[in-house]
Amino acid sequence: MIVRPRPNWLRMLFVRRGSLLLQILPQLLVIFAISIGVVIFHGELLNRKITLTAVPFSLVGVALAIFLGFRNSASYDRYWEARKLWGKLLTDGRNAARQWVSFTREDPRAFVQGLAAFVHATRHQLRNTDPWPDLQRLLPPELLPRLAERRTPALQILMWLAERLRDTREAGRIDPILAAELDRSLGGLNDALGGCERIAYTPLPFTYSVILHRTVYIYCLMLPFGLLDAIGVMTPLMVTFVAYTFFAIEALSDEIEEPFGTMPNDLALNAMAITIEAALLEMLGERNLPPKPQPVNCFLD
Amino acid sequence: MIVRPRPNWLRMLFVRRGSLLLQILPQLLVIFAISIGVVIFHGELLNRKITLTAVPFSLVGVALAIFLGFRNSASYDRYWEARKLWGKLLTDGRNAARQWVSFTREDPRAFVQGLAAFVHATRHQLRNTDPWPDLQRLLPPELLPRLAERRTPALQILMWLAERLRDTREAGRIDPILAAELDRSLGGLNDALGGCERIAYTPLPFTYSVILHRTVYIYCLMLPFGLLDAIGVMTPLMVTFVAYTFFAIEALSDEIEEPFGTMPNDLALNAMAITIEAALLEMLGERNLPPKPQPVNCFLD
Amino acid sequence: MIVRPRPNWLRMLFVRRGSLLLQILPQLLVIFAISIGVVIFHGELLNRKITLTAVPFSLVGVALAIFLGFRNSASYDRYWEARKLWGKLLTDGRNAARQWVSFTREDPRAFVQGLAAFVHATRHQLRNTDPWPDLQRLLPPELLPRLAERRTPALQILMWLAERLRDTREAGRIDPILAAELDRSLGGLNDALGGCERIAYTPLPFTYSVILHRTVYIYCLMLPFGLLDAIGVMTPLMVTFVAYTFFAIEALSDEIEEPFGTMPNDLALNAMAITIEAALLEMLGERNLPPKPQPVNCFLD
Amino acid sequence: MIVRPRPNWLRMLFVRRGSLLLQILPQLLVIFAISIGVVIFHGELLNRKITLTAVPFSLVGVALAIFLGFRNSASYDRYWEARKLWGKLLTDGRNAARQWVSFTREDPRAFVQGLAAFVHATRHQLRNTDPWPDLQRLLPPELLPRLAERRTPALQILMWLAERLRDTREAGRIDPILAAELDRSLGGLNDALGGCERIAYTPLPFTYSVILHRTVYIYCLMLPFGLLDAIGVMTPLMVTFVAYTFFAIEALSDEIEEPFGTMPNDLALNAMAITIEAALLEMLGERNLPPKPQPVNCFLD
Amino acid sequence: MIVRPRPNWLRMLFVRRGSLLLQILPQLLVIFAISIGVVIFHGELLNRKITLTAVPFSLVGVALAIFLGFRNSASYDRYWEARKLWGKLLTDGRNAARQWVSFTREDPRAFVQGLAAFVHATRHQLRNTDPWPDLQRLLPPELLPRLAERRTPALQILMWLAERLRDTREAGRIDPILAAELDRSLGGLNDALGGCERIAYTPLPFTYSVILHRTVYIYCLMLPFGLLDAIGVMTPLMVTFVAYTFFAIEALSDEIEEPFGTMPNDLALNAMAITIEAALLEMLGERNLPPKPQPVNCFLD
Known part of the structure; x- marks a missing residue:
C-alpha cells in the first residue's frame, strides 16, 4: 500500500x-517503435498502403470502454471488499476481546493473544508465508503441535478459542447467553477468514483478462495506420499516449485484482496485522506495544 | 473455473x-465472408450501391453500450453472488461445526459429515447430477430412505441435523440459548441454498438476450457497408475485429450468467464442495483428508 | 417469466x-413511414430544406445514454430485488417450518400450512387477485372470518401464526429463547412482505419515464433529416434500426419495472408460490406434493 | 409522489x-432566444465571426456524462434509500406490534398507537410541519408535556415505549428474552429515524451542483456557435432540444435529491404515514380504519 | 460541509x-497561457507545424471517462460510507442510551456522557486534534489517566463502558440477556469506529491519482494543437473550458476522498459530534442542551 x-x-x-x-x-x-516504422513507411506494408481511418477505432471504443470499465471496477471491488474483511478482522477481534474482559473474570491475556495469532495466521495463509515465528510468539507451546501441517492453521486457533470459551462456560464462569454472544464474534472472525479465502482463491473469470488484453493490443497495434493520414508525424506520440492510458488501466487492475499480494498497490497485510495486535493488547491496558508500522519509501507492505 | x-x-x-x-x-x-463479399462487389447489392457511412453505427453505439454493459455486469453480479453464497456454505458450515464442538460434548463426527453431505447435495441439485455416491459415503444408512425421491434432498439433511440438535437439547446436553445459536447457523445454510436456487432457476429476463443478440448481429452484418467507403480493403479485418469484441462479450456473459454450469468460466462446484468437506473434517482434528483438488489443464470443475 | x-x-x-x-x-x-416520406421529399418540409446533420444527435446521445442506462438498471434493480424478496419468503418460510419442527413437539401441519397461506396471500395482494380459494384450502375454517375484508390478509395470517406460537410458549411447550428465535423468522416474512409492498406501491419517479419517452421520440422523429444527406435511401432502414434499439430498451424497462405483473418478463409469482408450498410440505415428510409448475410455451406466470 | x-x-x-x-x-x-440571435447575426459577435465547431462539445461530453450520470444516480440512490427507510418504519413498526401482542397479554392499544405516533413525529420532523394534531390524537395526554419543545419528539416517544416495555418486564409480564427481542424492533425504528435524518441533513456535496450547473450552462450558451455552420436555421431547435435534456436531468435530480420535500416527485410521506397507522391498527383487529390515501390529480403528497 | x-x-x-x-x-x-501561445505561433513548435486533430483526443476520451468516472464515484462512495458510519455512531449511541435507561434502574448520566465522549474521541482521532477538553468535560476524573498516551482513547472509553455494564450485571441489576443486548450496541459503536479508521487510514490506491493526473494534464496540454485548425482563435477559450471540467472533477474527488478532513466539502464532524451529544442528553430529559451548530458562511465544519 x-x-x-x-x-x-x-x-x-x-x-x-x-x-x-x-x-x-x-x-x-514496442508500440512506439511500430508507430515510427509506420510513419517512415508511410503506412505501407509490403508496398501496399493500409487504408485505415480512425472511424473503426471509435466503434471498437464501445466494447473497449465496457471491458476496461468493468475490469477496473470489478478489480477495485475485490480490493475494497478485501479491505473491509480486514476491517472486520479488526472490529470482531476487538469485540471478542472486549466481551472476554467484560463477560468473564478470567485472565484475558492468552485469549487475546490467540485472537492476534488468528489474524497473523490468516495473513500468512493468504500470502503463503511462514506463520511459525508469529504463532510461537503468541500461542501457548502446548497448542503448537495441533497446528502443525494444517491446511488452515487459523481454524485450529479458532477452535482452541472456542474450546477455552466452552471450558469457561462449563466451569460456570460465564453465563450461557454471554457465551453465545462471544461465540458470535468468533463466528465473525470465521466469516472474515472465509471471505478472504473466497477472494484469494477465486480469481476474476480469466477470459475477461484474455479478451481485454487481446482487444487492447490489437487496437494499439493497428492504431498507427488509422491515425497516420490525419496527424502524420505526431502519430507515434499520440499512439503511445493512447496506449499508455489503456495499458495503465490494465496493469493497475491486474495488480489490485489480487489484493493480498505484495505489489505496491496491494493491501498492507503486515502493517494491518501488527496494528490489530497492538490494538488488542492496548485494550488490556498494555502500554508496551509493538511499534507503529512506518512506511518505507512511502510504502507499507 | x-x-x-x-x-x-x-x-x-x-x-x-x-x-x-x-x-x-x-x-x-460468417461475418468475415460477408465483408469480403461486400469488398468484392464494391458495396453493391443487386447492382444497387448501398450508401452507408459509419455515422448511424456510432448512434446505435449508445444503445449497444447500454445493452452490452448491462448484460455483462448483470451476469457477473450473478456469478459473484453465487460465489458468495458458496462462501456462505463454507463459513456457516464451519460455524455450525465449531458450535457443535464447543456447545455440546457429543461426538461431532456424524453431525459434521451431515454438514458436508448438505453441501454435496446442494451441488448435485444445482448441477442435476447424481447425489447418491456422496450421500452414501457421508450419511448414516438409516437416513438414506428418507432422502429418496425428494425434490430437494439437501433440505431433508438439514431437517435431520435440526432433529439431532433437538434431541440433544431435549436430553439436556445443550443449553437452549446455545441451541438457538446453532440453529441460526443451520438457517444460514438454508439461506445459502435458497440463494443458489434463486440464481439457478430465475434467469436474466430472456428478452435482454434476444434484443442484444439481434442488435449485435444486425449491427455487424451492416457494418461492412458502412466502413467500405472509408477503409476499403481493410473492411473485412476491422469488421471482424469489431465483431470479435461484441461476440466475445456476449458469449462470456452467456457463460457466467449461469454460474453453476460446467463451462470453463463457471464456478468450480466440485472443487469447492471437496474443499468444504476437507475443512470441516480438519476442524475435528482429522489429518487424513480428501486431497486438494488439482486443476487439470488450468481448469477446476 | x-x-x-x-x-x-x-x-x-x-x-x-x-x-x-x-x-x-x-x-x-410510424417512424419507418416518416423516414420514407423524408426520403421521398428530399428532406424538405413545406418546400424548405431541413438542414440537419448527425452532429446534434451524437451530442444528445450523452443525455440519452444517461436516461436509458439509468432507466434500464433502475428497473432491473427493482426486478431483482423483488426476486430476492421472494427468495426471502422461501428461505424464511423454510426456516420457520424447520424451527417449528425442531423447537416444539407440536403437530406442524397447521402451522406450516399457515406459512404457505401467507405466501399465497402475499401473491394475491400483489397481483390483486382473489385469495380465497387458496386461503380456504390451507387455513382452518375458524380463521377465515378474521381475514374477510382486510386490506392485508397476509398480516392477519402472520398474527395468527404468532398467536399459535404464544399459546405454545405459554403452555410451556417451547422455551422462550427458541420462541424468540422463531419469531424472528416470522419477522423475516413480514419484512419480505413489506419490501414487496414498497416495490409494488412506489413506482420509479414518473418524470423519468416522461422525459425519457419524449427525448427518444423527438430524437427518432428528427433523425431521418439528420441522416438523409449522409446515407440517402438507407435512411428508413437505419432510422428504424436505431429506433428499434431505443424503443426496445424503453419497453423492456417498462415491463420489468413492475415485476409483480403478468407480462412475459415479470416474475412467475404463481409458480414460485406453488414451489414454496411444495417445499414446505416436503419438509414435513409429505410425498404427495403439488406438481411442479410447467412452463406453457416457455412461459411461467 | x-x-x-x-x-x-x-x-x-x-x-x-x-x-x-x-x-x-x-x-x-433564454437559450432559444440566444440561438435565434446567433442565427440572425450569422454567428458573429461584434462583427467578428466566432469560429466554432461541434468538436470541442463532444470532448466536453465526457465530463458532462460523468457529472450528469453521477448526479442523477446519486440523487436517485438518496431517494430510494429514503423509501427503504420508510419501508423499515413500516416493517419494524409491524414487527413491534406483532411482538407486543404475542409476547405479552397487555392491552396493545396504547403501545401500538405510540408506534403510529412515532411514525407521524418522524414525518413532521422531516418536513418541518406541526406534529401536535397527530400527537394529541394518538398519545395519552400525560405524555404530551414531555414532548413539548423537543428537538426530536420522536425520540421521546421511543423512550416512552421503551419504558412501557421496562415496566411490563419488571412486573414479570414479559420474559426478558422476549423483551430484548422487542427492544430490537424499537432499535430498528431508531435506526430508520437516524437514516432519514442523515439523508435530510447531509445534502450531496454542494460543489457537484455548482460545477454541473456551470458546465451545463456554458455548454448550452456556446453550443449555437458550434452548430451554426453545420445545421444553419435548425440551430435554435436542436440547441433547445439538447438543453431540454440536460436541464431536465438537472432539475429532476435536484428534486429527488431531497426526497422528503413536497415537490411532485418526492416521497408521499403523508400517505405513507397514514398507511402505516392503518396497518398497525388493522393488526389489532380494528376494522374502522383511516381511509386509504387517494391521489389528487395523480398526486400523493 | x-x-x-x-x-x-x-x-x-x-x-x-x-x-x-x-x-x-x-x-x-497555465493551460490558458499555453493555448494563447499556440494560437499566436499557429501551432508551430520550433518552426515545425504540429499536425494534430481532435481525433486522438476522442479516442483517449474512453480511458479518461473510465478514470474520471471511477475516481469520482469511488471517492463519493468513501464520503457517503463515512457519513453512514457517523449515522451509525448516532443510532447505536441512541440505542445504547435507550437500553441503559430501559434495561437498568441505574443513574444513566455517567454512562450516556461516556457514549458522547466516545463520539468526540473518535472525531479527534480522525482529525488528529486534541481530545482532552471534551474528555475532561464529559468523563469522570478518575478515568482520565487511563486514557493518557493511548493510540485510540476511544477504545478505552468503550472498555470502561463495558466494565460498567459488567459491574451492573454482576450486581444483579441487569438481566444477562439484556446485558448481551446492550453489549451489541457497544459492538456497533466499535464497528463504526473501525469503519472510520478503515476509510481514514487506507487511501484509494495512489496509482489511480497518478495515472489520472498525468492523463488529464497531457491531454489538456496537447489539446490546443488538436483544436487549432478547427476553431482557430476560440481555442484558448474552449481548451480552458474543457480543462475546467476535468480539473474540477479531479479536485473535487481529491477533496471528498478523505471525508474526515476540514476542507469545504468534507463531513462536518464537529457539528455532528455536538448534535449526537445533544441528542443523547435530550433522551435523558435534559432541556439545557448544547446549542445547535450554526453554519458560518454556509459552512459547517
Missing part, C-alpha cells in the same frame, strides 16, 4: 512511486 | 484456455 | 417469445 | 404531470 | 462557496 504523499499538481506529474510506468515500459516501447 | 496461469503480456495474446475464440469462430467466419 | 430455451446464435435471431417486437411495432411503423 | 397513470406511447408525449417543462421553461427560452 | 443555499439557476452560476475555481485557477491559467 502506497501511503499518499499528497504532492502538488506539478510534482504529481513526476512522482515515481505508483506510476506503473516502468512496468508497462516494454510494451510502450 | 480457469485457474489463472499469469502469463506475461506477450504470451497472453496466444493463450488457448479461456479465449472463447473457438466458440464464436463460426459467427466470425 | 420466460424460461430460456437457449437456442443457438442463428435461431436466436428469429425467436418469437420475448422479442417485444410486436409490442413496439406500431411506433416502429 | 406521482402515481403513474400508464398512458399509451402517444399520450405520454403530451402528459402534463411530471414533465418538469414548466419549471425549466425560463432557461429554455 | 457546505449547507446548500438553493439559489436560483442564474445566481448559481456566480455562487462563490463550493466552486473550487480558486483552487484550480493556477493550472487553468
Whole structure:
C-alpha cells in the first residue's frame, strides 16, 4: 500500500512511486517503435498502403470502454471488499476481546493473544508465508503441535478459542447467553477468514483478462495506420499516449485484482496485522506495544 | 473455473484456455465472408450501391453500450453472488461445526459429515447430477430412505441435523440459548441454498438476450457497408475485429450468467464442495483428508 | 417469466417469445413511414430544406445514454430485488417450518400450512387477485372470518401464526429463547412482505419515464433529416434500426419495472408460490406434493 | 409522489404531470432566444465571426456524462434509500406490534398507537410541519408535556415505549428474552429515524451542483456557435432540444435529491404515514380504519 | 460541509462557496497561457507545424471517462460510507442510551456522557486534534489517566463502558440477556469506529491519482494543437473550458476522498459530534442542551 504523499499538481506529474510506468515500459516501447516504422513507411506494408481511418477505432471504443470499465471496477471491488474483511478482522477481534474482559473474570491475556495469532495466521495463509515465528510468539507451546501441517492453521486457533470459551462456560464462569454472544464474534472472525479465502482463491473469470488484453493490443497495434493520414508525424506520440492510458488501466487492475499480494498497490497485510495486535493488547491496558508500522519509501507492505 | 496461469503480456495474446475464440469462430467466419463479399462487389447489392457511412453505427453505439454493459455486469453480479453464497456454505458450515464442538460434548463426527453431505447435495441439485455416491459415503444408512425421491434432498439433511440438535437439547446436553445459536447457523445454510436456487432457476429476463443478440448481429452484418467507403480493403479485418469484441462479450456473459454450469468460466462446484468437506473434517482434528483438488489443464470443475 | 430455451446464435435471431417486437411495432411503423416520406421529399418540409446533420444527435446521445442506462438498471434493480424478496419468503418460510419442527413437539401441519397461506396471500395482494380459494384450502375454517375484508390478509395470517406460537410458549411447550428465535423468522416474512409492498406501491419517479419517452421520440422523429444527406435511401432502414434499439430498451424497462405483473418478463409469482408450498410440505415428510409448475410455451406466470 | 397513470406511447408525449417543462421553461427560452440571435447575426459577435465547431462539445461530453450520470444516480440512490427507510418504519413498526401482542397479554392499544405516533413525529420532523394534531390524537395526554419543545419528539416517544416495555418486564409480564427481542424492533425504528435524518441533513456535496450547473450552462450558451455552420436555421431547435435534456436531468435530480420535500416527485410521506397507522391498527383487529390515501390529480403528497 | 443555499439557476452560476475555481485557477491559467501561445505561433513548435486533430483526443476520451468516472464515484462512495458510519455512531449511541435507561434502574448520566465522549474521541482521532477538553468535560476524573498516551482513547472509553455494564450485571441489576443486548450496541459503536479508521487510514490506491493526473494534464496540454485548425482563435477559450471540467472533477474527488478532513466539502464532524451529544442528553430529559451548530458562511465544519 502506497501511503499518499499528497504532492502538488506539478510534482504529481513526476512522482515515481505508483506510476506503473516502468512496468508497462516494454510494451510502450514496442508500440512506439511500430508507430515510427509506420510513419517512415508511410503506412505501407509490403508496398501496399493500409487504408485505415480512425472511424473503426471509435466503434471498437464501445466494447473497449465496457471491458476496461468493468475490469477496473470489478478489480477495485475485490480490493475494497478485501479491505473491509480486514476491517472486520479488526472490529470482531476487538469485540471478542472486549466481551472476554467484560463477560468473564478470567485472565484475558492468552485469549487475546490467540485472537492476534488468528489474524497473523490468516495473513500468512493468504500470502503463503511462514506463520511459525508469529504463532510461537503468541500461542501457548502446548497448542503448537495441533497446528502443525494444517491446511488452515487459523481454524485450529479458532477452535482452541472456542474450546477455552466452552471450558469457561462449563466451569460456570460465564453465563450461557454471554457465551453465545462471544461465540458470535468468533463466528465473525470465521466469516472474515472465509471471505478472504473466497477472494484469494477465486480469481476474476480469466477470459475477461484474455479478451481485454487481446482487444487492447490489437487496437494499439493497428492504431498507427488509422491515425497516420490525419496527424502524420505526431502519430507515434499520440499512439503511445493512447496506449499508455489503456495499458495503465490494465496493469493497475491486474495488480489490485489480487489484493493480498505484495505489489505496491496491494493491501498492507503486515502493517494491518501488527496494528490489530497492538490494538488488542492496548485494550488490556498494555502500554508496551509493538511499534507503529512506518512506511518505507512511502510504502507499507 | 480457469485457474489463472499469469502469463506475461506477450504470451497472453496466444493463450488457448479461456479465449472463447473457438466458440464464436463460426459467427466470425460468417461475418468475415460477408465483408469480403461486400469488398468484392464494391458495396453493391443487386447492382444497387448501398450508401452507408459509419455515422448511424456510432448512434446505435449508445444503445449497444447500454445493452452490452448491462448484460455483462448483470451476469457477473450473478456469478459473484453465487460465489458468495458458496462462501456462505463454507463459513456457516464451519460455524455450525465449531458450535457443535464447543456447545455440546457429543461426538461431532456424524453431525459434521451431515454438514458436508448438505453441501454435496446442494451441488448435485444445482448441477442435476447424481447425489447418491456422496450421500452414501457421508450419511448414516438409516437416513438414506428418507432422502429418496425428494425434490430437494439437501433440505431433508438439514431437517435431520435440526432433529439431532433437538434431541440433544431435549436430553439436556445443550443449553437452549446455545441451541438457538446453532440453529441460526443451520438457517444460514438454508439461506445459502435458497440463494443458489434463486440464481439457478430465475434467469436474466430472456428478452435482454434476444434484443442484444439481434442488435449485435444486425449491427455487424451492416457494418461492412458502412466502413467500405472509408477503409476499403481493410473492411473485412476491422469488421471482424469489431465483431470479435461484441461476440466475445456476449458469449462470456452467456457463460457466467449461469454460474453453476460446467463451462470453463463457471464456478468450480466440485472443487469447492471437496474443499468444504476437507475443512470441516480438519476442524475435528482429522489429518487424513480428501486431497486438494488439482486443476487439470488450468481448469477446476 | 420466460424460461430460456437457449437456442443457438442463428435461431436466436428469429425467436418469437420475448422479442417485444410486436409490442413496439406500431411506433416502429410510424417512424419507418416518416423516414420514407423524408426520403421521398428530399428532406424538405413545406418546400424548405431541413438542414440537419448527425452532429446534434451524437451530442444528445450523452443525455440519452444517461436516461436509458439509468432507466434500464433502475428497473432491473427493482426486478431483482423483488426476486430476492421472494427468495426471502422461501428461505424464511423454510426456516420457520424447520424451527417449528425442531423447537416444539407440536403437530406442524397447521402451522406450516399457515406459512404457505401467507405466501399465497402475499401473491394475491400483489397481483390483486382473489385469495380465497387458496386461503380456504390451507387455513382452518375458524380463521377465515378474521381475514374477510382486510386490506392485508397476509398480516392477519402472520398474527395468527404468532398467536399459535404464544399459546405454545405459554403452555410451556417451547422455551422462550427458541420462541424468540422463531419469531424472528416470522419477522423475516413480514419484512419480505413489506419490501414487496414498497416495490409494488412506489413506482420509479414518473418524470423519468416522461422525459425519457419524449427525448427518444423527438430524437427518432428528427433523425431521418439528420441522416438523409449522409446515407440517402438507407435512411428508413437505419432510422428504424436505431429506433428499434431505443424503443426496445424503453419497453423492456417498462415491463420489468413492475415485476409483480403478468407480462412475459415479470416474475412467475404463481409458480414460485406453488414451489414454496411444495417445499414446505416436503419438509414435513409429505410425498404427495403439488406438481411442479410447467412452463406453457416457455412461459411461467 | 406521482402515481403513474400508464398512458399509451402517444399520450405520454403530451402528459402534463411530471414533465418538469414548466419549471425549466425560463432557461429554455433564454437559450432559444440566444440561438435565434446567433442565427440572425450569422454567428458573429461584434462583427467578428466566432469560429466554432461541434468538436470541442463532444470532448466536453465526457465530463458532462460523468457529472450528469453521477448526479442523477446519486440523487436517485438518496431517494430510494429514503423509501427503504420508510419501508423499515413500516416493517419494524409491524414487527413491534406483532411482538407486543404475542409476547405479552397487555392491552396493545396504547403501545401500538405510540408506534403510529412515532411514525407521524418522524414525518413532521422531516418536513418541518406541526406534529401536535397527530400527537394529541394518538398519545395519552400525560405524555404530551414531555414532548413539548423537543428537538426530536420522536425520540421521546421511543423512550416512552421503551419504558412501557421496562415496566411490563419488571412486573414479570414479559420474559426478558422476549423483551430484548422487542427492544430490537424499537432499535430498528431508531435506526430508520437516524437514516432519514442523515439523508435530510447531509445534502450531496454542494460543489457537484455548482460545477454541473456551470458546465451545463456554458455548454448550452456556446453550443449555437458550434452548430451554426453545420445545421444553419435548425440551430435554435436542436440547441433547445439538447438543453431540454440536460436541464431536465438537472432539475429532476435536484428534486429527488431531497426526497422528503413536497415537490411532485418526492416521497408521499403523508400517505405513507397514514398507511402505516392503518396497518398497525388493522393488526389489532380494528376494522374502522383511516381511509386509504387517494391521489389528487395523480398526486400523493 | 457546505449547507446548500438553493439559489436560483442564474445566481448559481456566480455562487462563490463550493466552486473550487480558486483552487484550480493556477493550472487553468497555465493551460490558458499555453493555448494563447499556440494560437499566436499557429501551432508551430520550433518552426515545425504540429499536425494534430481532435481525433486522438476522442479516442483517449474512453480511458479518461473510465478514470474520471471511477475516481469520482469511488471517492463519493468513501464520503457517503463515512457519513453512514457517523449515522451509525448516532443510532447505536441512541440505542445504547435507550437500553441503559430501559434495561437498568441505574443513574444513566455517567454512562450516556461516556457514549458522547466516545463520539468526540473518535472525531479527534480522525482529525488528529486534541481530545482532552471534551474528555475532561464529559468523563469522570478518575478515568482520565487511563486514557493518557493511548493510540485510540476511544477504545478505552468503550472498555470502561463495558466494565460498567459488567459491574451492573454482576450486581444483579441487569438481566444477562439484556446485558448481551446492550453489549451489541457497544459492538456497533466499535464497528463504526473501525469503519472510520478503515476509510481514514487506507487511501484509494495512489496509482489511480497518478495515472489520472498525468492523463488529464497531457491531454489538456496537447489539446490546443488538436483544436487549432478547427476553431482557430476560440481555442484558448474552449481548451480552458474543457480543462475546467476535468480539473474540477479531479479536485473535487481529491477533496471528498478523505471525508474526515476540514476542507469545504468534507463531513462536518464537529457539528455532528455536538448534535449526537445533544441528542443523547435530550433522551435523558435534559432541556439545557448544547446549542445547535450554526453554519458560518454556509459552512459547517
